Every structure is written in structure tokens, then in C-alpha cells.
Amino acid sequence: MIEIKGSIPRLLATLIVALIAVCGSVSASVEVNDPLQSLLGPDSADSYDAVTKRDDQVDLKANASPAIETVDGAIGLFGDTAPTVFTGLALTLLLLITLILFYSARHYFFTLNRLFGTQRHPYIDIDTADWPSVTAFIAAHNEEAVIADALDALLQVDYPADKLVIIPVNDRSTDATCQIVDQFVKKHPLRIKPFHRTEGKPGKAAALKDAMALVDSEIILVFDADYLPSRGLIKQLVMPFFDPEVGATMGRVVPQNVDTNLLTRLLDLERAGGYQVDQQARMNMRMVPQYGGTVGGIRVAALKSIGGWRDDVLAEDTDLTYRLLLNNWKTVYQNRSECYEEVPETWPVRVRQIKRWTKGHNQAFTGHIWRLMFTSGLRTSEKLDGLALLGVYAVAPLLILGWLIAITLFYFYPSALVSVAIAVFAMVSYSALGNFGAFFEMTAATYLDGSRKRARLLPLVYFGFLVSVVSITSACISQVFDYFFKREMKWDKTARFRKVS
């Protein structure tokens, strides 16, 4: 048996074997399709053609599967409705091509703006002001591994101490989170107000909703327990709120556990593209930067005006962004307001996370799309981008649907137009899946961050995208079943990997 040592050679060998298997099976099927040549022998080339043409006609009629008969005058699988069905499928495929082209173009547009356009950071230089009162929530459910570090970091921020209250929201923890929080409260009784929640609906949004009873400040900031704010971060997140139109702010999350394994490195690239390019481009073009649920702030008056936190949604951040937008509050993205976070280190955790995001995002889609289309007072750019953002998680299942339609059309209706459409679909879906659109974004992000060598990992991102496409599609299908069978969607906390110190 051949033993291959080292992870790179093993992975390469696996790839090569897989490709050979695929190519081999394709080659085998090609050979089986030509049995006559082997019977007639190598010298029978001239007569072979004449014989095979006659026999081919006989074989086709006698042995052909109904599925490969041409539509005109043939007994097709779909009977007399065949032309209508195929036209419908072809038009659907063309629509999907248009949609995916749109999203690809959107990636390019954002990246080019980020590289060459005017960058907007209008609030970042406010260093002296009469700062508003702030409450910093730390959402914590079984966070004994990380919460002490988060509290330490918040206690050292540069913000007037009399205007900052820290509220760790201990949501039904069963580990030592409660004890750790209480130790901090003992040392800093004026600065930390604990909120120990022992019952109620599970989920971050539900916990924050209950904790709002303790808030009497103008602004609330929300941090997850694994986040480590820098000294200047609070001021940076609060600065935009001097603008009376701003309802929420969002900073940039930066993965801290980048070097753990392949998954964390891929997520680092994904986050970089999403924040450094996507979010900042939307800020530049006055579109819809998204509030991300952590490393972000919300104006209390804005939150109250839109009905407060909702505990019946899985993605409270997306939902909040749209509720604010539809009530004329803007969300500001601050690219220089960076904070470390922990990304999932195992694929099952990652898949669960993305499934939750999918379902939550789709909830926002169904909840807000009509109102977004017909609300007045929004810029055209906000409406268009808002619609595009809502549909982001629908792209993956539509991509798979497109492939299914393409394959169906290829076998049942192989006309030139369909072949061209399939070719175009193959090209654009490959592009949307990661060839240039999203790759371009991530490469630009690594360039802007000055960490260009990690762009070498981009080919591997393709496999991450495949996992995402399958997970998102699975979540979408599951969500449809949830709806019809009235299943409750459960909030699933992302696991932590930092060890208790």
C-alpha cells in the first residue's frame, strides 16, 4: 500500500484520485456507446460508416428511451404539453441567469467602489464631544471561557466612566458564567449591573428584550461575550449617533482564531470580504450597511420607535436593520471600529450557524420585502440594495434549481438556444459561486488589509462555498417544511472554542 505523508500531498492525492475517477467514468461511458466498431474490426472503416448509419436508425427506434426522443412528432415524456413545459423551463433558466448575473455584478461594483471610489468615514474624527450615556450589553449564555476577558476589556475603554454602564446579560447559564460576573460586580459595583436571567424564551434577542428594563441611557451597544473591544472602540461606535438620522452603527469584526485550521482561515477571508469591501462599499454609496447584532450600537429612541427587540426572529440583526430603515433610521458602518471575535472551528458548528442565518434572513425577506418596495422616503439606492440584500440567501437554492433545470433541458430539449443558455448559466453560476465575483471581493480585502499572502487560499474557498450552498439550500427547504408543519424555529447558540483561563 502506498503511504503518503504530510497533509498537502494527501489532499493533492485525494483530489487527483477523485478527478481520475470522474474522468474515468466519463471515458468508460463514451466507449460503451460504440459497440459496432469493435465487432466490425479496424479495416472496415468505409463500410462501417454506411452500416452504422443504417443500424443507428434501427437502434434508435428500437432501443431509444422515451426521454431522448425529440419533441417534434415524438412520444415524449411530457406528451402534448412538452413545448409549453420546455419553454417555461427555458424562460425560468434565463431569469435565473439574469438574477445571478445581477449578484455577480453587484460584487464587482462593490469591489471597484472600494478600490477606486470615494471612501466615506464622516464621523470617525469626532474625538472631543459631550458624549451621550451608553449601556454596553454583553450577551452571555454559558460563556465561562470568555466573559472575563470581555469584561476586563470594557472596563478599560476610553469613555467617561460616569456615562458608561456595563450589563452582562447572563441568559440561563449553567456553567460558571454567573459566578464570574458576580466577582466583577463586587469589584466594580458602580460600573457593572448584572442581569441574571433564569427563565423566559431562549435566544439572544429575547434576553436583550428583557434586559432593556435596566436601561436608562441614550445608546446601547451589544457585544457577544467572546469579543474584545479596544480602548477607543466605544467612542468610535458612538460617534455617528450625533447625527440625528442614525439609528444604528456597526463596526468590523475580525477573527482572532485565524490560524486554527482550514475552516477558520476560510472564514477569515469571508469576513474580510464582507466587512472591508461589502459593508464599506454600501456605506460609501449610501446604501444599506447591515447592523450585525454585535460590535454595534443602537439608539434607544430608535429601538423604541420600531417596537423594541423581537424575540420571534432568528436573525434579530437583519430584522432590526430593516425595521430601522423602513422607519427612516440609517445604519452607519465604521470600518475602522474593529473588534476581535471567535469564528467556528468545526464544520458542524459552521453549518449550524449558516443555517440559522439563512432561516433568519429569509424571515426578514418575507417580513419586509413588500413594505420595502412601497415605502416612500428612501433613496433609490437604498431600496435596490435593500432588496438585493434581502434576497442574498435565496441565491444558493436558486443556483441549484438552475442547474436542475439546465440538466433537464439538456437531455429533453437539446436545441442550440438551450445549449447556449446552459453554457451561459454554467459560466455565471460558476462566477457567482466564487470564480471572480466573491473572489474579487476577498482579494481586494486582503490587499486593503495589507495581508496579501492569504489570498493564496482563495481556490480552497470554493469548497467552503460548496458547503455553504448545500447548507443554505437545506435550510431553505427545511424552512418551507417548518412553515407548512408549523414547526418552531429554534435559536442555536454558536459554540465557543477558547479554553477557560
Add this chain to the structure above:
Amino acid sequence: MWDVLFFALFLTLLCLPFVPSLRELELKNDASPLKIVQSYDGDVRIFAENFRKLVNQELLANSSGLASAASEKFRVVDGGFLSSPEEQKTRQVSDVVVSLTPLDLPDGFVFEREVYGKQNVISGYNDRFRAILADQDLVLKGKTIVTRWAHARRVWLGSDVTVIGRLSADEIIVMKPSCMFTRVNAPIIRFGYEKHENMPGDGVALSDMSSARIFSDVENAHMDERGCWLVKGDFAIPPNGSIKSNMIVHGDLRIGEGTVLTGSIKTHGNLLLDSRVKIMGALVSENNVTIGEQCLIKGPIVSEKTVHIEPGAVIGTINFPTTVTAESIRAKSGVFAHGTLWARSTVKVANAH
């Protein structure tokens, strides 16, 4: 045979991009998290503070007879600066200059390293500094340039002085016209040496024109769910108005003379304040902001283009310093500010008229 070659080429081309990927995955040449300076808090005085600490350590080391830890050469002067013949010829000083007594510098010199005076420091005309620090007063004479930072207890700038980096003071900065800088911070910043007869805000009559009357006939304005006046399009507030809420204007806004607004303003278009307007809140504009004479603004003031400030205007207060931030700032002689003025390109001091 050709099939085999074709597939071999295909496999090679397919696998080629994965080689650097797998190599990077294995070797982790660039696998560190993006660097975030956890201790960074944007303090304008950070360079001055760090330099002062470094100098004090160096002086302590010198007096104790210990070896110098600094990489640059320090020149400690006592009783005045004397340049060497070489320096007089080249007009360049490459040492860090530290003075224990009042320091008077010659004209037309380039100081390539920092200059620190434990008492007053007076530059020459047309000098060029990398950075300059004074524990008491700092006087930068005409046409002097500072390329990194300058800090003192009190700072006085002559005409045509340029500070490309940070300029800060513990008490006051006073500058003559034609000065340029990018970021300045002090409890009191005085543009120009002229005095104004009236304090800003004087003569502002208590208005009987409430916001209800101001907006009563305006079709494109309404009080929205946020409790602020929302105006779609351009708008002009008549003189001597009184508004007690925030305002958001989707076009240009002009605020008439003597108006008092208790709240903040955001405009998508230009924002123009006539004279003697009092704003007890922030001014935010996606375009230009013009602040008329004798206006009083609590702040902050944020503009994505240019802020023009006319003579006699006061930005912020001594108890509530604030920030003016814009692409560029043009302040005329006679303006007072408390806090920070920070332009992404330049702040320029112009003559009053």
C-alpha cells in the same frame, strides 16, 4: 494517447492553483489575525506624551551615568542653542534637541529630529521641524513648517505657519491668518488676534416664532415618528425662529438670523447659518456647512465637504468642547473654537474680510 495527454494537461491546470493554497495552509505564512491596537484611543497628545517620557528617561540615564537607551543622538542645551559650523553651513540639525532653559532658535533651519524645551520655545522664521514640544509656551514664527506634531501648554502661531500633523495645547492655541493645519486640539482655539465687540449669541432675541408656526405652511415638512422635523427638499427657516427638536432636511437648509434651535440638524444638501444663530446640538451635513458671524454652536459639526466659519462664531464651550470635522475647514480670523478641528485635507485660517 492524445486523450491521456489532454487529461494530464487538464489535471495540471486544475491542480495548479491549489499548490500555493495548500502550501500556505501548511506553512501559515500569513495566518495572524489582523492587527488591532487594543490600547489605541486616538489621543491627540499621545506622541507628545511618549516623547516626553522618552526624554525624561534619557535625561535620567545621563545624570546617573548610565548608557543611553535611545537610538537617536540627544543634544542637551542649557542657555541657548548654538549651532556648529557644519550646521550653520547646511542649515540642518540632525540631533534631538532638548533645552532645560528658554529656547530661542535661529531662522531658516531644518530640525530633522524632535525639539523639546522644558520652558518656552520660540522658533525662527522659516524654520522646519519634524516635531516640537514645549512645557510652557511655544511660538512658531512666520512660514514655519511642522511635519509631524507640535504640543505645548500654550501655542502661538505666526502668519503662514503650517502644521501638517497634529497641533495641540493644554490651554490655548492662537493663530494668525494664513496658517494651515490638519488637526488641532485645545481647550481654546482662537483664530486671529482681533477682538470682537460682541460675544457670540449676544443680541439673540427670544423668539416668538415657534416651530409650529415655522412649519405650518410647509407642505413637505412634518414631525415624524422619531420626534423630529423631517423636510423633503430645500428649506429656509425665517429669522428669529425657535425650534425645540431635531431636524432632518433632505435638501439644502438655510437658518435665518437669530434663530435658536435646541436639537441637532442633519442635511443631505448644504447647510447655511445666517448670523447670530444658536444651535444647542450637532450640525451634520453631507455637503458644505457655512456658519455665519456671531453664531454659537454646541457641536459637533460634521461635513462631508467644507466647513466655512465666519468671524465671531464660537464652536463648543470651555465646559463642553467639541469637534469640527470635514474634508476641509476654512475659518476666518475672529473665530473661537473649543476642542478639535480636524480636516481630512487642510484647515486654513483666512483674514476676517
